[in-house]
Amino acid sequence: MRETLLAYIPENSAPLVEYLIKKYAINLKIVNERQTKHGDFRTFANGKTQITVNNNLNKYQFLLTLVHEIAHHVTYKKFGRVQPHGKEWKTVFQHLMIPFLRPDIYPNHILPLLANHFKNPKASTDSDPKLSLALKGNTAEIGKVFVFEIPEGSIFRYKKNTYKMGKRRRTRYECLNLSTQKVYLFNQNIEVSLIKNNL
Known part of the structure; x- marks a missing residue:
């Protein structure tokens, strides 16, 4: 054991x-x-x-x-x-x-x-x-980033869904699901795949 x-x-x-x-x-x-x-x-x-x-x-x-x-x-x-x-x-x-x-x-x-x-x-x-x-050692998995690292307006993927990064609310972020047009609150430390950076 x-x-x-x-x-x-x-x-x-x-x-x-x-x-x-x-x-x-x-x-x-x-x-x-x-x-x-x-x-x-x-x-x-x-x-x-x-x-x-x-x-x-x-x-x-x-x-x-x-x-x-x-x-x-x-x-x-x-x-x-x-x-x-x-x-x-x-x-x-x-x-x-x-x-x-x-x-x-x-x-x-x-x-x-x-x-x-x-x-x-x-x-x-x-x-x-x-x-x-x-x-997590302040390090995301290879190929991923933390939500708090993503600039507003950027597009990212999480659990097979695509989102657009919104504004910060204290420790969470507003993220728009591009398929349903619903807004979800993401914890800042969730790891996601960045598709398009708005910068």
Whole structure:
């Protein structure tokens, strides 16, 4: 188990992760990238549960996502069916994550952002732009750019749809879907493919 885990998580986190997996009898499956989520927790009719985490995440993202999903598992076992990202889950997630908030696991520039995030953890780290960017190393995938890097008026593609870049609203951007003519708000750290730069 440890050899497999070490391909996906920071080395110094492995003993803690192994402990959690054994303690809570976690059924972990590492899967191919999914566009809409980094990981998930499922319960089956036979009472069994399963956690899946995307295999394309870097070590810091993978660890955070894994603990996020373990928190769902523990919350379900303790409280039954409750609000997915409600107060019970938040408390469990905070408790499980504290031992990982160390400089030999997460780099010093990420730790303050994590500490701030865990004051009130959100359903997704993608809704915390500064933390999400730091976890990605402030670098988009090859061939992609972050929404905040695109000039207004530029055309880009996201999930098979084409959009025109609009104005900024605090941490999000108005983007016009060119097929439906509907305006959507994009988080600044979403990665997209630039088609035409207006500059």
